[in-house]
Amino acid sequence: xxxxxxxxxxxxxxxxxxxxxxxxxxxxxxxxxxxxxxxxxxxxxxxxxxxxxxxxxxxxxxxxxxxxxxxxxxxxxxxxxxxxxxxxxxxxxxxxxxxxxxxxxxxxxxxxxxxxxxxxxxxxxxxxxxxxxxxxxxxxxxxxxxxxxxxxxxxxxxxxxxxxxxxxxxxxxxxxxxxxxxxxxxxxxxxxxxxxxxxxxxxxxxxxxxxxxxxxxxxxxxxxxxxxxxxxxxxxxxxxxxxxxxxxxxxxxxxxxxxxxxxxxxxxxxxxxxxxxxxxxxxxxxxxxxxxxxxxxxxxxxxxxxxxxxxxxxxxxxxxxxxxxxxxxxxxxxxxxxxxxxxxxxxxxxxxxxxxxxxxxxxxxxxxxxxxxxxxxxxxxxxxxxxxxxxxxxxxxxxxxxxxxxxxxxxxxxxxxxxxxxxxxxxxxxxxxxxxxxxxxxxxxxxxxxxxxxxxxxxxxxxxxxxxxxxxxxxxxxxxxxxxxxxxxxxxxxxxxxxxxxxxxxxxxxxxxxxxxxxxxxxxxxxxxxxxxxxxxxxxxxxxxxxxxxxxxxxxxxxxxxxxxxxxxxxxxxxxxxxxxxxxxxxxxxxxxxxxxxxxxxxxxxxxxxxxxxxxxxxxxxxxxxxxxxxxxxxxxxxxxxxx
Numbered sequence: 001x002x003x004x005x006x007x008x009x010x011x012x013x014x015x016x017x018x019x020x021x022x023x024x025x026x027x028x029x030x031x032x033x034x035x036x037x038x039x040x041x042x043x044x045x046x047x048x049x050x051x052x053x054x055x056x057x058x059x060x061x062x063x064x065x066x067x068x069x070x071x072x073x074x075x076x077x078x079x080x081x082x083x084x085x086x087x088x089x090x091x092x093x094x095x096x097x098x099x100x101x102x103x104x105x106x107x108x109x110x111x112x113x114x115x116x117x118x119x120x121x122x123x124x125x126x127x128x129x130x131x132x133x134x135x136x137x138x139x140x141x142x143x144x145x146x147x148x149x150x151x152x153x154x155x156x157x158x159x160x161x162x163x164x165x166x167x168x169x170x171x172x173x174x175x176x177x178x179x180x181x182x183x184x185x186x187x188x189x190x191x192x193x194x195x196x197x198x199x200x201x202x203x204x205x206x207x208x209x210x211x212x213x214x215x216x217x218x219x220x221x222x223x224x225x226x227x228x229x230x231x232x233x234x235x236x237x238x239x240x241x242x243x244x245x246x247x248x249x250x251x252x253x254x255x256x257x258x259x260x261x262x263x264x265x266x267x268x269x270x271x272x273x274x275x276x277x278x279x280x281x282x283x284x285x286x287x288x289x290x291x292x293x294x295x296x297x298x299x300x301x302x303x304x305x306x307x308x309x310x311x312x313x314x315x316x317x318x319x320x321x322x323x324x325x326x327x328x329x330x331x332x333x334x335x336x337x338x339x340x341x342x343x344x345x346x347x348x349x350x351x352x353x354x355x356x357x358x359x360x361x362x363x364x365x366x367x368x369x370x371x372x373x374x375x376x377x378x379x380x381x382x383x384x385x386x387x388x389x390x391x392x393x394x395x396x397x398x399x400x401x402x403x404x405x406x407x408x409x410x411x412x413x414x415x416x417x418x419x420x421x422x423x424x425x426x427x428x429x430x431x432x433x434x435x436x437x438x439x440x441x442x443x444x445x446x447x448x449x450x451x452x453x454x455x456x457x458x459x460x461x462x463x464x465x466x467x468x469x470x471x472x473x474x475x476x477x478x479x480x481x482x483x484x485x486x487x488x489x490x491x492x493x494x495x496x497x498x499x500x501x502x503x504x505x506x507x508x509x510x511x512x513x514x515x516x517x518x519x520x521x522x523x524x525x526x527x528x529x530x531x532x533x534x535x536x537x538x539x540x541x542x543x544x545x546x547x548x549x550x551x552x553x554x555x556x557x558x559x560x561x562x563x564x565x566x567x568x569x570x571x572x573x574x575x576x577x578x579x580x581x582x583x584x585x586x587x588x589x590x591x592x593x594x595x596x597x598x599x600x601x602x603x604x605x606x607x608x609x610x611x612x613x614x615x616x617x618x619x620x621x622x623x624x625x626x627x628x629x630x631x632x633x634x635x636x637x638x639x640x641x642x643x644x
Contacts, residue, residue, distance in 0.1 A: 001324050005441040008291045008434050009328065010376075014067040018339035020347070020371060021068035023285035024263050024271070027078040029350050030058050037061050037346045047089060048135075051082040052142040053149075059164050059200075060155040062351060065344040066285075069163040072200075073263030073282050076171035076179045077256075083113065083175035086138050090131035102127065113139070113178035140182040147183075148191050150199045161199055165266040167238065169205035169225070170258065172217040180221050184235075188228045201266025202235035209252065212241075238264055244484060245272070247279050258282075268430050268489040271372050275423055283353035288332050289374030289488070290325050291429040293438045294405070295458055297321065298386035299446050307388070311401070314387060315408060322375065322409060326416040326424065329373040333422060337365035373422050374488040375413055376429030378438060379458030380405065381465045385451040393464035393478050403481055406462060410485045425488030428461030435460055461490065 001007045011021065029035075031045045031054055045051040055078075059070040072078065091105045105128055115133045118126055150164050168180055183202070191197045204211075204225045211218035225235055239245060240261055247260035254260075262272045263281040271284050297317040304310040341348040342360035349355055354367040381391035383405070384398045392402040406426065413424040435457040443453040459465045462482040464475050476492065483490045 001321065001328075005296055005438060005445075006293055006321050007325055007328070008293070008437070009332075010289050010291065011067045015332070015335075017067075018336045018343065019065065019067050020336065020344075020368065021286040021288055022066060022070065022265055022267075022269055023062065023347060023351055024071045024073040024265075024281045024283065025058050025062065025351055026283045027055055027058060027072050027075075030054055031078060031082070033350075035346065035350050045082055046085055048079065048082040048086045048139050048142045049145070051079050052146040055079070056146060056149040056153070058346070058351075059150070059162050060153055061346050063155050063162045063164075065347045068286065069165060069265045069267045069269065071165040071167065071263060071265050073167050074171070074258035074261070075166040075183070076168040076176040077258045079179045080171055080173055080175035083135065083139055083178050087113075087131055087135040090134045091127070093134075094127050094131060098127070105131070110174045112174050113181075136178065136182070139178050140186060143179070143183040143186045144191075147186055147197050147200070151191055151197050163267065164200035165203060165264070166200045167203045167205055167261075167263040168235075169218065169221070169238075170207055170210050170240070170261060172210065177218065177221060180218075181224065184221070184224050184228045187232050187234060190232070196232050197234075203238050203264055203266070204229075204235040205238045205240055205261060205263070207240040207261075236266070238262065244487065249279075265489075268428070268491045269374075270425075270487060270489045273423070273425075273487065274370055275417060275421075277353065277370050283351060284370050285352075285372075286488075287336060287368060287371040287373055288329060289376050289427055289429075290329055291376035291378055291427075291434060292318075292321055292325055293379065293442070293458075294318065294377050295379035295382045295386065295438065295452065296442050298383040299442060299449065299452065302386055302449075311387060315405075318405070318408065319412070322412045322416075325375050326373075326412070326420065329375070329424070330420045330422065333368075333373065333420075337363060337368055339364050369422060371423065372488060373424050374427035375409065375416075375424060376427040376461070376488075377406070377409065378429045378435055378461060380462045381459040382452045386449070389451075391451075391465060391468070392462075393468050393470055393475070399478060402462065403485075406482055406485045426486045427488035428482070428486040428490035430460065430489070430491065462486070463492075 002009060009015075030042075031051050034042045034044045035058075036042075042054060042057070045054055055072060055075075059072070063070050087110075088106050091102050094100075095102050102124075105124060108128065110128075110132065113132055113136050115136045116129055118129055118133075121129055151161060154161055166183075168183070171177065171180070187197060187202065204222070206212055206222065208216075210216055211222040213219060216222075225237075229235055229237075245262045247262075250257055250260040259278075259280055259282060261281075262270070264270055269286050271281055271286060273279055274284065298314055300317065301310045301314045304313055340360065341355065341358040341362050341364055344364070347355070348358055348364055348367075352364075352367055353370045355364070358364065358367065380402055381393070384391045384402055388398060388401060390398050392399040410426050413426050416422070416424045439453055439456060439458050446453060448454050455467075462479060464470065464478050470478075479492050483492070
């Protein structure tokens with residue numbers, strides 16, 4: 001099946017190592033108890049700086065034991081206690097300075113950690129505020145250091161930084177709010193000389209009653225998150241109110257409610273349901289995944305003239321390949337489970353569910369079944385064109401067939417879970433290189449087929465093709481039903497094409513950012529991303545109820561401006577070592593420019609583009625300069641649309 005281009009086994013180069021894909025770190029274990037890995041050990045954290053460093057070490061060390069992403073499911077909850085510890089340290093420093101006994105300030109109730117001027121304050125109020133000011137400064141420095149470390153310390157194969165993600169947003173304590181505020185401020189400011197941080201992918205956990213409504217405790221931080229994501233692409237937004245992102249055990253008054261909140265990976269991986277344990281994301285992850293080339297199955301049926309027989313034959317072929325894929329994943333599992341716990345000294349001692357009971361010489365068989373096995377697919381649009389002549393964005397008939405195909409896969413995954421006793425799930429594959437690899441081989445075998453193999457890539461998973469002209473609402477309505485079927489992971493994104501001068505205030509306006517999030521909330525979306533020069537939305541399923549809150553610009557048709565592949569992964573800024581290629585509108589019309597690295601814009605005027613890192617491949621369409629965009633200073637770019 002692999003040799004004949006029917007399936008692709010992901011991370012096959014790591015197959016001999018028996019490594020797993022990814023994990024959501026129970027960081028509290030590391031922070032409260034310390035850990036031993038390699039030739040050294042770490043004591044429990046006692047202050048925010050140490051806690052932030054240990055968070056980095058946990059992610060970086062475990063990355064060397066796995067071949068996929070690393071995530072922290074409740075960054076705010078985990079680090080909050082160390083804000084209070086740092087505050088208490090500052091009070092103790094004041095005791096030494098003043099010679100006073102200030103123990104009554106150690107555990108005093110603090111509504112919020114906000115820096116304020118000490119003028120006019122006296123006595124305990126002045127001392128308390130001074131300690132708060134010092135604490136906030138320390139937290140900010142710790143968050144800056146955390147972001148800097150995650151973008152500079154290489155600990156993956158190929159000299160790469162960690163594929164890291166952090167989830168936060170629902171801790172309403174003063175300490176948790178301080179963590180969120182300062183990580184957002186640090187992200188907004190950028191790293192180094194103001195560059196946008198690629199990692200960690202930040203994910204804001206949005207929940208009504210906690211941070212979404214004006215009366216909610218964390219609403220102000222939600223507003224800040226909208227502002228930051230408009231400038232820096234992150235955080236993403238994860239909708240805890242989506243029906244299948246909920247856990248019946250969640251209670252607003254539970255101090256450990258984060259255990260029942262879903263958390264995701266920036267690479268779109270979703271792990272929540274568990275046949276063998278609690279419904280949670282913590283201390284779990286994906287074991288491995290394999291993607292099916294459903295386009296080839298459809299191409300092989302194109303010679304059948306009878307439409308019903310053609311579709312029937314396709315499903316028979318799909319049934320066979322699904323069986324092969326499930327068997328392959330089980331065989332890999334059987335190999336992975338023979339690994340000894342000592343092969344993964346951090347993961348299989350501190351981080352994976354149940355691993356604390358394993359001895360070094362024991363195999364990991366008894367614990368890894370809490371992970372998931374992903375069956376992915378690619379090219380639904382091209383598959384539908386091959387079968388009935390049009391894709392799911394073009395007709396209701398194609399949409400109906402598309403849903404039938406993915407539902408067929410989901411039902412089979414459920415059957416395999418019973419048959420093999422694993423957590424099988426369907427994944428909307430995020431592989432950019434794979435979409436081109438499948439196409440190249442199929443074109444060589446079948447030739448150029450209009451609407452199928454005539455481009456250099458197949459459309460990722462269940463997306464409406466990026467070259468197809470439609471409104472954002474139409475695209476959302478078409479793709480939404482697939483997300484409840486792809487619980488192994490999925491993403492939805494929109495490329496906004498509007499007037500450049502309209503788009504500029506969106507980049508720096510909380511209100512405009514909130515318009516987008518309000519739309520997504522009403523659409524019952526699971527996870528989504530917003531960017532200044534582009535809009536990406538990763539859903540966990542949605543049923544559109546109200547489109548009036550969507551910005552008017554989104555009702556305008558949008559399309560690809562470049563012939564090259566618009567293939568998207570969850571790590572939106574993670575494609576390395578490419579030049580920037582811009583289509584720029586100048587006095588003589590449209591033309592192409594190449595940006596080498598972060599700022600040098602080739603061509604007339606050598607204008608500068610601030611804020612972009614080298615190694616992010618962007619296609620920025622309709623970029624006006626200077627006088628063409630009166631709301632921006634002369635020489636600064638004003639963007640209409642971009643795609644990664």
